[in-house]
Amino acid sequence: MSDARTEMLSRIRTALGTSTPEATSVPREYRAAGEHAAGSAEVLEVLVDRLVDYKAHVHQVAAADLPGLLAELLGPGSVVVPPGIDAAWLAGLAEVEVRTDSREAPLSAVELDGIDAVVTAARVAVAETGTIVLDGEPDQGRRAISLVPDVHVCVVRTDQVVQTVPEAVRLLDADPGRPLTWISGPSATSDIELDRVEGVHGPRTLHVALVS
Amino acid sequence: MSTFLGMPATRTGRGPSPDAAPGTLGGVGRPEDPLHWGASFPDAAKAALENDQLRRNLGNATATIRSKRARVVGEVPDWEALRDAGSAIKGDVLARLPELLEELERNVTARGGVVHWARDAAEANRIVADLVRAKETDEVVKVKSMATQEIGLNEALAEEGIAAVETDLAELIVQLADDMPSHILVPAIHRNRTEIRDIFLERMGDAPPDLTDVPRELAMAARAHLRRKFLSAKVAISGANFAVADTGTLAVVESEGNGRMCLTLPETLITVMGIEKLVPTYRDLEVFLQLLPRSSTGERMNPYTSMWTGVTPGDGPQEFHLVLLDNGRTKVLADEAGRSALHCIRCSACLNVCPVYERVGGHAYGSVYPGPIGAILTPQLTGEKSDLPYASTLCGACYEVCPVKIDIPSILVELRAREVELGGASPDAADRVWKAAMKAASFAMADGARFRRAARVPRALRAISRHGVIKRLPFPGSLWTRSRDLPEPPKQTFHDWWAEREDER
Numbered sequence: 234m235s236d237a238r239t240e241m242l243s244r245i246r247t248a249l250g251t252s253t254p255e256a257t258s259v260p261r262e263y264r265a266a267g268e269h270a271a272g273s274a275e276v277l278e279v280l281v282d283r284l285v286d287y288k289a290h291v292h293q294v295a296a297a298d299l300p301g302l303l304a305e306l307l308g309p310g311s312v313v314v315p316p317g318i319d320a321a322w323l324a325g326l327a328e329v330e331v332r333t334d335s336r337e338a339p340l341s342a343v344e345l346d347g348i349d350a351v352v353t354a355a356r357v358a359v360a361e362t363g364t365i366v367l368d369g370e371p372d373q374g375r376r377a378i379s380l381v382p383d384v385h386v387c388v389v390r391t392d393q394v395v396q397t398v399p400e401a402v403r404l405l406d407a408d409p410g411r412p413l414t415w416i417s418g419p420s421a422t423s424d425i426e427l428d429r430v431e432g433v434h435g436p437r438t439l440h441v442a443l444v445s
Numbered sequence: 446m447s448t449f450l451g452m453p454a455t456r457t458g459r460g461p462s463p464d465a466a467p468g469t470l471g472g473v474g475r476p477e478d479p480l481h482w483g484a485s486f487p488d489a490a491k492a493a494l495e496n497d498q499l500r501r502n503l504g505n506a507t508a509t510i511r512s513k514r515a516r517v518v519g520e521v522p523d524w525e526a527l528r529d530a531g532s533a534i535k536g537d538v539l540a541r542l543p544e545l546l547e548e549l550e551r552n553v554t555a556r557g558g559v560v561h562w563a564r565d566a567a568e569a570n571r572i573v574a575d576l577v578r579a580k581e582t583d584e585v586v587k588v589k590s591m592a593t594q595e596i597g598l599n600e601a602l603a604e605e606g607i608a609a610v611e612t613d614l615a616e617l618i619v620q621l622a623d624d625m626p627s628h629i630l631v632p633a634i635h636r637n638r639t640e641i642r643d644i645f646l647e648r649m650g651d652a653p654p655d656l657t658d659v660p661r662e663l664a665m666a667a668r669a670h671l672r673r674k675f676l677s678a679k680v681a682i683s684g685a686n687f688a689v690a691d692t693g694t695l696a697v698v699e700s701e702g703n704g705r706m707c708l709t710l711p712e713t714l715i716t717v718m719g720i721e722k723l724v725p726t727y728r729d730l731e732v733f734l735q736l737l738p739r740s741s742t743g744e745r746m747n748p749y750t751s752m753w754t755g756v757t758p759g760d761g762p763q764e765f766h767l768v769l770l771d772n773g774r775t776k777v778l779a780d781e782a783g784r785s786a787l788h789c790i791r792c793s794a795c796l797n798v799c800p801v802y803e804r805v806g807g808h809a810y811g812s813v814y815p816g817p818i819g820a821i822l823t824p825q826l827t828g829e830k831s832d833l834p835y836a837s838t839l840c841g842a843c844y845e846v847c848p849v850k851i852d853i854p855s856i857l858v859e860l861r862a863r864e865v866e867l868g869g870a871s872p873d874a875a876d877r878v879w880k881a882a883m884k885a886a887s888f889a890m891a892d893g894a895r896f897r898r899a900a901r902v903p904r905a906l907r908a909i910s911r912h913g914v915i916k917r918l919p920f921p922g923s924l925w926t927r928s929r930d931l932p933e934p935p936k937q938t939f940h941d942w943w944a945e946r947e948d949e950r
């Protein structure tokens with residue numbers, strides 16, 4: 234094995250030879266940030282527009298109304314939540330069976346498959362691309378929980394919404410080792426005649442609760 | 446192999462065996478060499494042009510994706526700046542490849558991953574097969590990956606009694622039909638919904654008998670079919686879109702969630718990645734995560750992107766292997782004029798705009814890498830004589846859309862010159878390929894506006910004139926040199942040139 238390593242590295246050095254392209258500095262003339270502040274009305278408007286375009290359901294609520302919204306969205310049934318979720322969010326879930334999943338006490342994939350929905354927080358959202366990023370921290374949970382259940386309710390605080398991709402990457406760069414899931418709408422395929430069909434293997438329904 | 450100056454009329458012995466002929470489902474079978482199979486380009490192109498269904502499928506699909514791409518690229522005010530950055534980052538990667546690979550290895554290892562190095566397809570397949578067998582399983586789930594297509598991994602695993610289940614919808618369609626992919630992003634682009642329904646009914650085993658050809662129903666059939674496999678799989682195999690040297694982070698960009706399933710649920714994950722897939726820093730992702738989705742599926746962002754760094758205790762696979770693949774890439778790197786082919790992020794935009802690809806489809810190129818990028822990458826990877834550099838009009842539309850600014854037309858010209866040096870394609874044979882490409886393209890080129898704007902021949906001619914001393918190029922370069930003075934690049938568009946050439950006849 235180390236033979237292959239040595240040989241590949243030496244092949245590369247030989248290939249580059251004397252004609253090694255100069256290690257040039259990268260021009261970064263592109264926008265490092267948008268013109269609107271995180272959480273501003275302009276940014277939120279764009280995010281909502283993009284999410285709706287990708288067939289996500291968007292609910293803009295005040296923090297006090299979130300428990301009511303969750304109760305309405307989850308109805309009777311079962312839900313899995315990450316260990317660090319804000320307990321107040323779940324206060325209205327009278328008829329819902331709530332399971333907690335954590336790295337220490339994970340549910341199996343088969344168990345998750347039997348659960349109707351998942352509620353998570355988010356790390357950051359990108360308005361221009363309609364993207365929500367989860368980074369696996371305790372309020373978002375293991376990657377599997379936001380994947381296997383068919384309905385994902387993602388709670389995003391308005392101050393977490395940035396305008397551009399570079400703004401989000403800068404934020405995520407603080408903890409690059411965290412497992413990330415970037416979500417832009419429900420799962421979809423364009424494999425049949427390039428016709429977009431929403432809902433394949435990931436959650437077929439994505440609710441985004443934008444909380445101010 | 447008996448070739449006539451690199452221009453075999455039929456690539457006997459390399460194509461699918463006759464008994465692999467897939468009958469009613471129309472698949473082409475699985476070739477022995479994924480980079481070199483099927484009939485010669487002119488023959489395959491001719492057959493494709495005679496296939497009305499195929500041309501309709503391709504025409505519809507490429508037209509749809511072109512307009513989607515144009516719309517979402519148009520709304521990005523700094524698109525050109527992103528392309529410049531993307532191109533420069535990839536140039537930097539190649540210049541510092543040894544140190545960056547070592548840095549990646551260090552970081553992946555530090556986070557609990559295991560890094561393997563594979564000089565060629567056989568070595569990579571051996572590594573993967575041994576890893577799978579050690580897990581005592583005979584079925585693995587797979588995320589669509591060009592690298593594993595290129596090395597024929599599924600076939601190699603099958604020989605060891607391991608079934609590799611493709612989980613991307615289009616790859617599943619191709620696999621079930623015993624077919625080959627015809628597009629690097631939408632491998633079943635040559636199939637329409639009715640054909641897909643028929644394939645599912647005949648081969649899937651558990652497709653609902655009353656399945657219709659509504660895309661939503663077809664997607665749901667695939668969901669149900671694969672669900673059990675995802676939930677029980679012990680090992681997954683993926684490719685990677687990007688690997689970040691300074692953190693050891695891997696990224697996979699996808700749509701359906703099959704990627705997330707594979708990257709998250711199994712205990713063991715094996716990722717096979719070409720050595721050029723690196724980016725130096727985490728920050729560089731901000732460039733490529735803007736360039737790739739808009740260029741490929743014409744979306745502002747693809748539905749899902751997964752990133753992981755080694756092993757995260759308690760979350761996702763607890764065993765992670767990264768196989769770094771050469772398989773000809775160092776040969777490409779050694780070619781100063783052509784090495785920028787390694788910038789490619791496999792977005793497929795160049796396929797979708799190509800007037801030749803649009804008409805002949807992916808299979809005509811006889812490689813898992815078809816279209817403009819395939820016409821340069823395939824011969825460079827194999828280092829063999831090839832007629833593919835002639836399978837282009839040099840119209841330049843591919844360069845215009847390439848998110849990392851690979852000057853494909855110029856590289857094609859360089860490769861043609863190299864073919865001549867290699868004693869490759871004879872003038873007659875090259876002429877046949879060139880004519881086949883021109884004939885295929887003439888239809889799309891005739892629908893003017895697209896190409897009148899995009900197609901500026903001079904770019905490729907500059908490459909010709911770089912050869913300075915060449916007064917008159919061997920055919921078909923002679924078509925260019927004869928009609929104008931070099932090195933002065935003409936202002937004429939391809940469209941005009943083509944019209945003029947037609948008039949001269």
Ligand code: SF4
Binds near residue numbers: 795846
């Ligand atoms: S060559 Fe450029 S346009 Fe073509 S697939 Fe690669 S990155 Fe995309």
